[in-house]
Amino acid sequence: MIRRRSLLAMLAASTTVSAGAGGLSSPVRAAPRDTLTIGLTQYPGTLNPMIDSMLAKSYVLGASQRQLTIEGHDWEPVPQLVVKLPSLEDGDAERFPSKTEAGEPVDGVRKTYALRDDAYWGDGTPVTTADVLFGWEVGRHPDTGVANFRAYRDVLDIVVHDDKRFTVVERKLDYRYRSMGDFQVLPVHLERPAFAEPREYRNRTLYQTDPANPGLWNGPYRVARVETGARIVLARNEHWKGTRPAFDRVEVRAIENTSALEANLLSGSIDMIAGELGLAVDQAIAFEKRHGDRFAVLYQPGLVYEHLDVMLDNPVLADRRVRQALILAVDRQAISDRLFAGKQPVADGFVHPLDRVHASDSVPTYGFDPSRAAALLEEAGWPPGPQGVRMNGKGERLSVELMTTAGNRTRELVEQVLADYWKRVGVETRIRNEPARVFFGETVQKRRFTGLAMFAWLSAPESLPRTTLHSESIPTEANNWAGQNATGFRNAEMDRLIDAAEIELDPDRRKALWAEMQRIYATELPAIPLYFRAEPYILPNWLTGVRPTGHKYTTTNWIEDWRVAE
Structure with a gap:
């Protein structure tokens, strides 16, 4: 049996091990300014936005697949694919008498959204209310097996006004009513055949079988190549109408061993380590002591x-x-x-x-x-x-x-x-x-x-x-x-x-x-x-604009704002 002082010695020694890994480094190469290579400790099991819950997937989707609404840096909901958030005060949200699934009386809510006119899938197809309806169809089906099925099943109806405007009728008026939460939009023009058998959708979705199909993606980047278990290559989405991202290509590499992840950063094989899925705090502290002159290390406490x-x-x-x-x-x-x-x-x-x-x-x-x-x-x-x-x-x-x-x-x-x-x-x-x-x-x-x-x-x-x-x-x-x-x-x-x-x-x-x-x-x-x-972000000194939120929405949701320092 190990005595208490031996245990604490083992804990203290862990920092020394982390610092020792840095001794294997070679000089950092000059970072190519047309490509950004990011290291993570996990590889996503799927890229379908509805299936399974992995932070590695969320990180990739933040750059390539935008939602109707998310939470921003001030921890309040903000629009992504929609123009604005509805509210009871503005009149684009209203109460109505409703019932819970158990039949108890409750207030429901009707809320009207408008999709952005400049939202497009990566094959040039506009994002429309048909994609919203299809996302609802997939999410609420009992055989699909989505992670947050309540986001879809509590929607009683979606009234389509035109290609861009729709009203969501929700069973309950809840405190998050202005946001659409985890509700996801799917490209119906591509994904409909995969949903022919809902119970098999998780295996047949194009996000699994053909993830490099440009039409799956509506963010500033699209998935261009996948090496399962190893890396995902993102290319600029030519049909993205927002701020033009700085990099032609972003590579997300999965290096599950954290000591190897650090060694890859020091050798120049990767440019940065994502705080969302990177080094632990003890490793980051030791790394900063040895290499703080070459990298910026940010510690973000969060949820x-x-x-x-x-x-x-x-x-x-x-x-x-x-x-x-x-x-x-x-x-x-x-x-x-x-x-x-x-x-x-x-x-x-x-x-x-x-x-x-x-x-x-x-x-x-x-x-x-x-x-x-x-x-x-x-x-x-x-x-x-x-x-x-x-x-x-x-x-x-x-x-x-x-x-x-x-x-x-x-x-x-x-x-x-x-x-x-x-x-x-x-x-x-x-x-x-x-x-x-x-x-x-x-x-x-x-x-x-x-x-x-x-x-x-x-x-x-x-x-x-x-x-x-x-x-x-x-x-x-x-x-x-x-x-x-x-x-x-x-x-x-x-x-x-x-x-x-x-x-x-x-x-x-x-x-x-x-x-x-x-x-x-x-x-x-x-x-x-x-x-x-706490999430330690290890960034090259030449990269700016990476802003952690401290909650579940990753920094990549604002990847178009990342810039190369002058």
């Missing part, structure tokens, strides 16, 4: 929540006392201080303190208390056993599987630290990691992990946790793996609070509902919170 999803179908982990023991047994503050220099604060729940709905007074917290952890395990029927591993009355060992994305050096180190802490209280840990596209596209999405899955959620401000905590969002084979509640969390009160908060327009009353959600989450622990991440 990124590193945690352990718990498989609640596992009888061992279904016991709340076991889940609470696992978090009490870990000195998360030591991990934050030693590994991340305090730049990544310990998370007590899923809502970041920067978010306007964060609650602290009513939320239970878990300090480092191995004695209490041991007592809880005793209560749960796991007394000490031979070889230091607890056993129950059936002779079963208290053993849990822990998984994360292979090649992420910091996550793999955190796994070892967690396993060491848990070993001290008699819990055996089996570590099994996978490449990110398999881990997210198959294991997490299809709920194939058996114990704990370490990854991060990146959310928008005041992002209602319907897809991750509502019982309707548990992915199953029957719903074609729709939803993101991979833990299988079922809590009637949480469901009620989510439903109530969605339609509560008063900010103070809504914040009270959020506080109760956070209390239940911290008590029940469907996931074990670790820390809120």
